[in-house]
Amino acid sequence: MTSAKYAAMALVIPALALTACGGGDISSTSSTAADGSADCGTVNIAINQWVGYEANAHVIGTVAKEKLGCDVEYKTLKEEVAWQGFASGEVDAVVENWGHPDLVEKYITTEKTAQDAGLTGNKGVIGWYVAPWMAEKYPDIVDYKNLNKYADLFKTSESGSQGQLLDGDPSFVTNDEALVKNLDLNYKVVYAGSETALIQAFRQSEKNKTPILGYFYEPQWFLAELPLVKVDLPEYTEGCDADPATVACDYPEYELNKIVSTKFAESGSPAYDLIKNFQWTNEDQNTVAQYITEDKMTPDEAAEKWVSENPDKVEAWLS
Numbered sequence: 001m002t003s004a005k006y007a008a009m010a011l012v013i014p015a016l017a018l019t020a021c022g023g024g025d026i027s028s029t030s031s032t033a034a035d036g037s038a039d040c041g042t043v044n045i046a047i048n049q050w051v052g053y054e055a056n057a058h059v060i061g062t063v064a065k066e067k068l069g070c071d072v073e074y075k076t077l078k079e080e081v082a083w084q085g086f087a088s089g090e091v092d093a094v095v096e097n098w099g100h101p102d103l104v105e106k107y108i109t110t111e112k113t114a115q116d117a118g119l120t121g122n123k124g125v126i127g128w129y130v131a132p133w134m135a136e137k138y139p140d141i142v143d144y145k146n147l148n149k150y151a152d153l154f155k156t157s158e159s160g161s162q163g164q165l166l167d168g169d170p171s172f173v174t175n176d177e178a179l180v181k182n183l184d185l186n187y188k189v190v191y192a193g194s195e196t197a198l199i200q201a202f203r204q205s206e207k208n209k210t211p212i213l214g215y216f217y218e219p220q221w222f223l224a225e226l227p228l229v230k231v232d233l234p235e236y237t238e239g240c241d242a243d244p245a246t247v248a249c250d251y252p253e254y255e256l257n258k259i260v261s262t263k264f265a266e267s268g269s270p271a272y273d274l275i276k277n278f279q280w281t282n283e284d285q286n287t288v289a290q291y292i293t294e295d296k297m298t299p300d301e302a303a304e305k306w307v308s309e310n311p312d313k314v315e316a317w318l319s
Helices: 001-012 051-068 079-084 101-111 132-137 144-154 176-182 195-208 270-277 282-293 301-309 311-318
Strands: 028-033 043-049 071-076 094-096 114-130 165-166 187-191 213-218 253-263
Touching: 051 071, 051 094, 051 101, 051 270, 051 282, 051 311, 071 114, 079 101, 079 114, 094 114, 094 311, 101 114, 101 270, 114 132, 114 270, 114 282, 132 195, 144 165, 144 187, 144 282, 165 176, 165 195, 195 213, 253 270, 301 311
Parallel strands: 043 071, 043 094, 165 187, 165 213
Antiparallel strands: 028 071, 094 253, 114 213, 114 253
16 A cells, blocks of 8 residues: 555544443544645554653654654554554554553454554563652561551552552553452552552652552653652563463563554555654653653653754664
């Protein structure tokens, strides 16, 4: 398929009917290249709702607009819902994927509506964390075997008679409910609802010396502000998380990657090569994320600043 045909196709594809997976109706914002987009067409980039992902997406989008003349549409979607858009063309790219073997099996292996577009360069870590003051006051709390003796510290109105394990958005990659059950921990998973709510909870814990045990992850700019301490869960071994119902081990280290629709990969759009070539470090991502969260820049402003200050990396993606 030529790039011109791809651009025309983007105008006639019907809107994706999105259901289930915790909601996730498409919320779309667009950025139009000042110098036209005849060669590139429209690129539809999913936005999953954590700031590190936004950093990836808007840096890619900024380069696509400024260097390739693309029009860029950002679609705010839950992780699982974004993959549903590959077949229709509503979504061209997911630019930070955290594993999702079930979605890989369905959309890449079976339906063949999506393809792996290579690594982002970011290393992903998921785990349970406590605020620094807790690790200092209760040094053995960072071993999961000791969590039950501290369960009373973590009781909340939401967790009742059990300790609270605070998770983020229910759509995030998590094994926590199964882990609590299979490790015989006297805890209940409670969802904060968002990355922002998790960060605020950890901040308040450190400031007010109130107990918190929570789900968190890297890359994450917030860890430079508050160095949370990771709890040691049973060591991850290959296949220990194969059955989501019986998992009783730590999360693996994730080699984060990009997923694109097969239609987009075969379209001839130069934006596909940009996305395939895109790689950067955790430090790069955290820098842009901090521009957004701490310096109060818009995602586009943050991306434009980083792109202007890193021309060599950008040129490598375009070569």
